Amino acid sequence: MMMKAAVMRAHGAPGVLQIEDMPIPQPGPDEALVRVKASGVSYHDVVERNGTYRADAHFPVVLGYEIAGVVEKIGERVTGVKIGDRVCCKVHHSCGRCRYCRNGMETACAKRRSVHGGYAEFVVLADEVLVKLPDAVDFASGCMIGPTIGVALNAVRDVAKVRLGDRVLVTGASGGLGLPSIELAKSAGATVIAHTRSEAKAQALRDIGADHVVVAGDRVDFSDQVMALTNGDGVEVVIDNVGSRVFTPCFKSLAMGGRYAFVGQLFKEQISINPARIFFRRAQLLGVGSVRRDQLEDAVRLVADGKVRCHVAAEMPLAEVAEAHARVEAGNVVGRIVLIPGEITP
Ligand SMILES: [Zn+2]
The missing domain is CATH 3.90.180.10 (Medium-chain alcohol dehydrogenases, catalytic domain)
Structure with missing residues (x-):
């Protein structure tokens, strides 16, 4: 056949x-x-x-x-x-x-x-x-569910360990990983700053629960906007679905002891950083890899229960x-x- x-x-x-x-x-x-x-x-x-x-x-x-x-x-x-x-x-x-x-x-x-x-x-x-x-x-x-909500659950809950009161920056916020990252971080009690490259998508991000939206194109340093939104502290967590082109502004947006979760890399460019900036910031750089079976099962249940869309x-x-x-x-x-x-x- x-x-x-x-x-x-x-x-x-x-x-x-x-x-x-x-x-x-x-x-x-x-x-x-x-x-x-x-x-x-x-x-x-x-x-x-x-x-x-x-x-x-x-x-x-x-x-x-x-x-x-x-x-x-x-x-x-x-x-x-x-x-x-x-x-x-x-x-x-x-x-x-x-x-x-x-x-x-x-x-x-x-x-x-x-x-x-x-x-x-x-x-x-x-x-x-x-x-x-x-x-x-x-x-x-x-x-x-697996590649979007499942991976976002891995990133937000299990790798970055987002907690009540954390401030979380989500890049590529309107994408398949970004949208559930916003919803899951909100469920965990975080304040979410969503980054998108497109003004046209800003309202959709507010509609699903982002507290703040930062619109900035590739290679634009938007860290001053994030700092202004966090009283100069920076964010406890970055969920980065974009990769190299936003790395520098995202790293500059990180609070002392912040967790930087790498989820996506959409472009071929490398990143460059002086290692001293990592230890001065007490930063944790974390790799998020795909989705485990138990995480997918949890994600399916969250969708069935209407907790994430x-x-x-x-x-x-x-x-x-x-x-x-x-x-x-x-x-x-x-x-x-x-x-x-x-x-x-x-
Ligand atoms: Zn094996």
Whole structure:
């Protein structure tokens, strides 16, 4: 049996994503075949497509790691899900046996493999990456929970350890990681300063709960604005979803003993800092890596309970994948564009 998939055979403009007929993949013993109901288009997909992220992809490739759907078929060793279950997924498959998996660092698994293949009508996924989706969460919302709310939960709760009364600066605030970072930090009792490069997005950020919005373009030093908003103290926590282009103003915005959580890096530029500035500031520089299974389960529950929202910007047919990529690359989307495959019978 055949299915439709958006296949990429070279890096390039959105047009390199072409809808083709492909055989429906068959699950191995520890895998499930999932009928894709929704697949998110992230900026990570854009840089995978245009070659910014890395140029060593093995073509042809089907992108898409934000996946929600229904289990259609399972391998004989699958125990976590059954046919008919509604599911979403982790970003990476981890082995469960290496020293990192056994030390609560499954996201650093020595044998980890990235999930991909969501831009299709069906995808085969390891049992281990699948998490059940309650009926209260629709597929368009569910597909993005792991890479957005799950990673934000890891950053805000578990790495930066945001506490009641902290002041938190969130960069790339209107993006898939930024929006839930704002909501989760607010839930934790923090005062949130949201940074965005676009004035047009400022009101949307206030609407979801940001206490203050700082609008500043690339390489603009906005730290004086953050200092003014914090009585000259700076922020206890930075949740940085942008990376090198905002590092200097963010570091200058950090309070004494502040925690700087690195979550995203959208550009190739390096950062440069005199190490003395780190120890004079008593700063903690923290790397946030992806989302563990327990964090994804917690994130799904928070969504089902209405404690944090998924922001779906638009639902588009899979056939319009190139247009979806063009819109995400242009950068004027608040929330996720989600691809919806058609319905076929395997
Ligand atoms: Zn492992």
